[in-house]
Amino acid sequence: MIDPLAVVDPQASLAPDVSVGPWSYIGAEVEIAAGCRIGAHTVIKGPTRIGPGNRIYSHCSIGEDPQDKKYVGGSPSELRIGARNVIREFCTINRGTPDGGGQTRIGDRNWIMAYVHIAHDCHVGDDTVFANHATLAGHVSVGDHVNLGGFTGIHQFCRIGAYSFTAIAAVVVKDVPPFVLVSGNTARACGLNRVGLQRHGFDAQTQRELKQGYRILFRDGLRLADAVARLQSLPTTNPRLREFVEFLADSRRGIVRGRARPRGRAGERGQD
Numbered sequence: 001m002i003d004p005l006a007v008v009d010p011q012a013s014l015a016p017d018v019s020v021g022p023w024s025y026i027g028a029e030v031e032i033a034a035g036c037r038i039g040a041h042t043v044i045k046g047p048t049r050i051g052p053g054n055r056i057y058s059h060c061s062i063g064e065d066p067q068d069k070k071y072v073g074g075s076p077s078e079l080r081i082g083a084r085n086v087i088r089e090f091c092t093i094n095r096g097t098p099d100g101g102g103q104t105r106i107g108d109r110n111w112i113m114a115y116v117h118i119a120h121d122c123h124v125g126d127d128t129v130f131a132n133h134a135t136l137a138g139h140v141s142v143g144d145h146v147n148l149g150g151f152t153g154i155h156q157f158c159r160i161g162a163y164s165f166t167a168i169a170a171v172v173v174k175d176v177p178p179f180v181l182v183s184g185n186t187a188r189a190c191g192l193n194r195v196g197l198q199r200h201g202f203d204a205q206t207q208r209e210l211k212q213g214y215r216i217l218f219r220d221g222l223r224l225a226d227a228v229a230r231l232q233s234l235p236t237t238n239p240r241l242r243e244f245v246e247f248l249a250d251s252r253r254g255i256v257r258g259r260a261r262p263r264g265r266a267g268e269r270g271q272d
Helices: 194-199 204-218 224-232 239-249
Strands: 030-032 048-050 061-064 078-081 092-094 103-106 180-183 188-192
Touching: 048 061, 061 078, 078 092, 092 103, 188 194, 188 204, 194 204, 204 224, 204 239, 224 239
Parallel strands: 030 048, 048 078, 061 092, 078 103
Antiparallel strands: 180 188
């Protein structure tokens, strides 16, 4: 299953059925579980652990040193990739740094398209979609079921909440709350990710409560702390709304601002 033109370091550990394409290099301290397929011209360096059933296409750089001037070779640094991810051509995923906990982590079943960059110490959840050229700076956290549009750029230390959506070429410099759609440079909130909520089976009551939460946060002109206080006072036990409020309360970078609602234009309809 290993092409004769590939190079696999003796200290690497590959399951018997792993396939490696020609001119690829698998370095020391790399572990690749069963069912993985590695394309041609791909470089994987360690310490890196790759779970079962991943498909990594050609010309990827996986587990390379972090792009951090403070990083010193030999410092604790690793990459962990879960199961059944698809990583397309020319993607780059770096290991972690000691300042960021030492680990970059990718979850399960993510669809990572061509030319995506995931920097050191990023944590990516499960079932996300990263369109072509989406880029994460260091220390970014991405929740489950997030969809990043093509050419999206995420500033370092930002958090992207679960089920959120960034439009094409969005530049995100603050936290994106769960369930919210953002667009622009710099990115602003422009409504709930209604299509995503519907596709993932959110019931009508949950969608109504999230819509109410969105309006309190982005439409009522409140400071973040005041919006959080009002949201916490709502008489609800809905776990999705609680998730929304807890994300806001934990924000350290601040939240993306809301986009002004268009006024006086016939036929326009907002997303929220």
